Amino acid sequence: MKVTRWGILGCAKIAKDQVIPAMIKSENTKLLAIASRDKEKAADFSENFSIERVYEGYEKLISDPEIDAIYIPLPNHLHVPWSIKCVEAGKHVLCEKPISIKSKDVLKLFKAEEDSKKIIAEAFMVRFHPQWIKAKKLIGDGIIGKLTAIQGLFNYYNIDPDNIRNDADIGGGGVLDIGVYPIITSRFITGLEPRKVVSSMEFDPKFKTDILTSAILLFDDIQMSFTCSTQSHLMQHMRFIGTEGRLELPVPFNPLPDEKSKIYIWNDVKHPSENPKIIEIQKSDQYKIQIEAMNNSIQNKAPFPFDLEDSYKNMKIIDAIMNSSKSGKWEFI
Ligand SMILES: NC(=O)c1ccc[n+]([C@@H]2O[C@H](COP(=O)([O-])OP(=O)(O)OC[C@H]3O[C@@H](n4cnc5c(N)ncnc54)[C@H](OP(=O)(O)O)[C@@H]3O)[C@@H](O)[C@H]2O)c1
Known part of the structure; x- marks a missing residue:
């Protein structure tokens, strides 16, 4: 072996x-x-x-x-x-x-x-987690009808001046640290690239890093929006809204490896107060699956499932978010 x-x-x-x-x-x-x-x-x-x-x-x-x-x-x-x-x-x-x-x-x-x-x-280990592979399949199979909107959130509270996230000179800030996740997972689910982006960003006066950002990304006719913050209460979710239902990952980015993850689905809903159907996903260590994928590519001379072109496309979106917060306008990608 x-x-x-x-x-x-x-x-x-x-x-x-x-x-x-x-x-x-x-x-x-x-x-x-x-x-x-x-x-x-x-x-x-x-x-x-x-x-x-x-x-x-x-x-x-x-x-x-x-x-x-x-x-x-x-x-x-x-x-x-x-x-x-x-x-x-x-x-x-x-x-x-x-x-x-x-x-x-x-x-x-x-x-x-x-x-x-x-x-x-x-x-980007999330793309290897079975909860994302299952969510992609369910949405692709039409469980929520036609996808119309995506809403993402990723926040934590960190004001440690020694943390790399709070140093603008070495690539700190919320968008590069956590804003990247709603973007990568929306691209993963839709298989689409956004055409244009508009954003609003707040910066810490001392650290000069972005601490609160909201952005809208247009993926064809799907409107994706997300908020990320390094100075708000710890929280994350991704919501996919369709013509016939809604699918939500309550712990989209940091699922615990020794607990089952959950996908919530609301369809056939007669009132917004109804509880979701829950799909349980087996316990999985997304970092382990990622390392094994890398080993497979190295040992079998197979391409890694996500190439640098994919990384480039993601970074183009980050550029546009940063540019839009300065221009105050839609930025085309
Ligand atoms: N995929 C994920 O789930 C995930 C989660 C968290 C972070 N990350 C990413 O992982 C990277 C590291 O994040 P982290 O939170 O683990 O960082 P961290 O604990 O601060 O570690 C960074 C390491 O880089 C080295 N380093 C070299 N030059 C440095 C400098 N100028 N300032 C500070 N450290 C320097 C240090 O190692 P030595 O002193 O030992 O040389 C340090 O321990 C980031 O790119 C972050 O975005 C990914």
Whole structure:
């Protein structure tokens, strides 16, 4: 059985809480090395997760000839430069979302991927969760009739000045951190791209990051709107509204791996007070499924299910949202 040997750049919270535990559980995966700017931090990770190799500095890890693939959970401004360095060193890359800060930077990744013949994949794990695969099938099969509108919400409250999300210079802000999820999942469900976008954004006076954003995206005749906030009470949902019903994912982005997720469906409703039908989805670790998909692509030379073109399209939408908040006008994509 082939095994993919992984290295990780940086002792990130997302690696500790989700991705390393998922790698440990994943088939055909060996987490071989961790690198940090601080050797002690890496040594702690190595001890906690039994990671064989510890590197002080990311360069040393990427030049380890026994590593096949690198997971990059660095702050957003480092995604593009380190993805390029990794593929140039002959490694496949799974890079955290958002893949870049501006869409034009994804063009550099296209070239690096083509030149190196290695995969660069953006880690939007939600697309691997069975709740999203089921929701797409149900909506595609017409369970809510013709889709007319989508409403998304993703909020948390975080005013920690040391958190990467609250530093505008390194790609902080709510849209890049969480606004990306209602967008990626609306594109996933509809298979469509929005034509134009209008947005309103509020910024923190000290951090200079966006803390409250609402946007409308027109996907053909489907009106999608979402709000995301880094300074509002913790909440998330995605609602899909059709001519004959409504489908809702109450925990669309962070479903717990050891609990069943739920899809709520209202159709044949005679009064808005009626309770939904509930479809239960098996317990699933979306990070584990994502790692296994990446292993499959590497080991079988198969394309990753979502390519850089898809990442580019997503970043074009983010650009338009940022531009619209400045222009106060619809921005075309
Ligand atoms: N897919 C998901 O579910 C999900 C969830 C959360 C976050 N994310 C993404 O994952 C990435 C990391 O997020 P996180 O919350 O895990 O971040 P974090 O805990 O702050 O970790 C980022 C790591 O990057 C390294 N780093 C290098 N240069 C840095 C700098 N200038 N400032 C701060 N850290 C620096 C640090 O590692 P060393 O000091 O060890 O070198 C740090 O531990 C982000 O891109 C975020 O969007 C994804």
